[in-house]
Amino acid sequence: MIELKSNDTAKKLGEIATFLDTPVTVSPHKSLNSSKGIIRSRDLRCRSEEEMVEELSGVTHARRIKVCRGEGKIQTDTVILTFDSPKSPSRICAMSDRTSRS
Numbered sequence: 651m652i653e654l655k656s657n658d659t660a661k662k663l664g665e666i667a668t669f670l671d672t673p674v675t676v677s678p679h680k681s682l683n684s685s686k687g688i689i690r691s692r693d694l695r696c697r698s699e700e701e702m703v704e705e706l707s708g709v710t711h712a713r714r715i716k717v718c719r720g721e722g723k724i725q726t727d728t729v730i731l732t733f734d735s736p737k738s739p740s741r742i743c744a745m746s747d748r749t750s751r752s
């Protein structure tokens with residue numbers, strides 16, 4: 651694992667196919683180059699996790715919080731989003747709704 655300070659260096663390093671005549675694959679570290687945020691929006695209650703990932707820019711994964719009520723689980727309007735950058739945005743536009751992230 652190599653930590654780089656600039657995107658330009660990362661792009662150049664990503665072009666490397668061999669190192670000392672050994673084939674290599676260069677890829678960003680998934681957990682170190684991502685971040686998570688919690689959002690709450692009634693507008694997202696009717697959206698599936700897959701729809702949120704498709705429609706929200708920079709979101710790679712969505713997991714809805716569910717609560718136990720009696721015998722079953724109920725979906726809430728709270729969602730944990732995983733973003734494709736080390737720092738999550740302070741605001742996102744969610745399906746024509748501007749939603750704050752905590």
